[in-house]
Amino acid sequence: MDDLLVVGAGPYGLSIAAHAAAAGMDLRVFGRPMASWRDHMPPGMFLKSEPWASHLSDPDRRHGLDAYCASHGLPARHGVPLPVRTFAEYGLWFAERAVPAVDERTIGSVTTCPGGFRAVTEDGESLYARAVALAVGVLPFVDVPAPLRGLGPEHVSHSSHHAELTRFRGGDVTVIGAGQAALETAALLAEQGTRVRVLARAGALAWNGLPPAWERPWWQSVRAPHSGLGPGWRNWSYSELPGAFRRLPEATRSRVAKTALGPAGAWWLRDRFESSVDVLLGHEAVGARTAGGRVRLEVRGPSGVVEPLLTDHVIAATGFRATCDRLRVLAPDLRAALLPCADGSPDVGRDFESSWPGLFLAGLVTASAFGPSMRFVHGASYTAHGLVRGVRRHLRQRPLVEPVVVPAPGGPVTAAAVSGTLPR
DSSP, X not given: OEEEEEEOOSHHHHHHHHHHHHTTOOEEEESOTTHHHHHSSOTTOBOSSOGGGOOOOOTTOOSOHHHXXXXXXXXXXXXXXXXXXXXXXXXXXXXXHHSOOEEOSOEEEEEEETTXXXXXXXXXXXXXXXXXXXXXXXXGGXXXXXXXXXXXXXXXXXXXXXXOOGGGTTSEEEEEOSSHHHHHHHHHHHHTTOEEEEEESSSSOOBOOOOOOSSOOHHHHHHSOOOTTOSSHHHHHHHHOHHHHTTSOHHHHHHHHHHTTOSOBOGGGHHHHHTTOEEEETOEEEEEEEETTEEEEEEEOTTSOEEEEEESEEEEXXXXXXXXXXXXXXXXXXXXXXXXXXXXXXXXXXXXXXXXTTEEEOGGGGHHHHOGGGGSGGGHHHHHHHHHHHHHHHHHHSOOOOOOEEOOTTSOEEHHHHHTOOOO
C-alpha cells in the first residue's frame, strides 16, 4: 500500500507530488500532465497571470518557470504575456525533473477500504493508498447555463472543451460570458474569420489595467504592492495569506471566493477584441432550441423584452462550480460523506484534509476555504507545502500495520487482516 496517491497531474498535482517525493513518501501520480493546458486551450492563448506568479512548486525552488525559460532562451518578463503552449511545455519539463514517473492513465473511481483507499484505473487495475490527494483541476466542474443544457454538443459547448477552434471558421458563433475565457475565445474566433458575438449579462465589460512597473519608487510599492493575483493590498492578502483567509467566517469566505477578482479581460487583449467582436451587453439567454440545424436563442435584453437570435453554435465561457456532488471520481458514499461549505464546495481543514480522514483536496475546489489564490497557479506552492504536511501528520497518526503471519486453522492469517488494515 502506497503512502499517497495523487490524482491529477496539473500544476497542483505535480507540485504536491514534488513535495511528497522530497519528503520520502511512497507515492504514485496519475493523470495526463498539464492536460488542461495541452488539450483544452486552443493555440494562440496566453496566460493571464504574470510569469513570475506562474511557478510550479518544488521544495528547493530549482524548477521554476524562470529557470525553464532561461534554459530554453525564452522571455519571462513582467508585463509580457506568456503563451499557454510555453506554460504547458514548462509543466512537462517540471514533471521530468521534480516528480516520480507519472502514470498517464485516468483514475476512474476512488473509494474507501480497510487502512485507506482503493482507486481503480480506467483499465481496471486496483491500487491501494493510505492517503489520496485529489488535484483534479477545473474540468470536473464545468458550468453551462441551464437554458443551454438541453442542446447537444454539436450546438453548445463549454470554452474548456476546445483544443482548437478551426471547426468554426466561416461559421457563426455566440460566446456567452464576460471573463477572459469568453473574450479571448471570441477574439481568436474573429481573427480566423468566424462571425462572432459576445453575450454578456453585465452592463459593461471590465478590463484589467496595465500592471505597474516591476521596479518603481518605494512609495508606489507601499501603496499598491505586487502580488501573484495583481497589484494592491487586497490582492496581496488573498495571494500571500491563504491561512488567514481560512479563519474568516464561512459566509464571508464563500462570498469573497465567489465575487473577488470577477470577470475581466487582460489589458493586452482589449485592442484585439474591441476591433473585431460585436458585444451585446445586458443580454441573457433564457431559452434555447434547435431550428433548421442552427441554434435559436431566446435572449432577454436590458428592457426585459425577449427576442430570438439565430447562431450556428454557442460557446459557454461561464466558468466552473466546484461542489461536492461534482467530484464524480469519488464513490457515491464517500462523496456523500463530505461535509460541505455554504456554497456546496467540500470543507477542508488547515492542511487541506477533507472531513474524511486521509482524503486531501487541492485547487479550485478549496477556494471557499483558502481564498481566490486557489483559482490560480500561484496557489499551488502554498497548497503543496500545507497538504504534504497534512499527509505526513495523517501517516504518523495512523501507522500501517505490517503483515505478520499468525497460526490459524486452515491456513495463515495476517495481522493486517485481523486488524482490518491492508499490507503494503
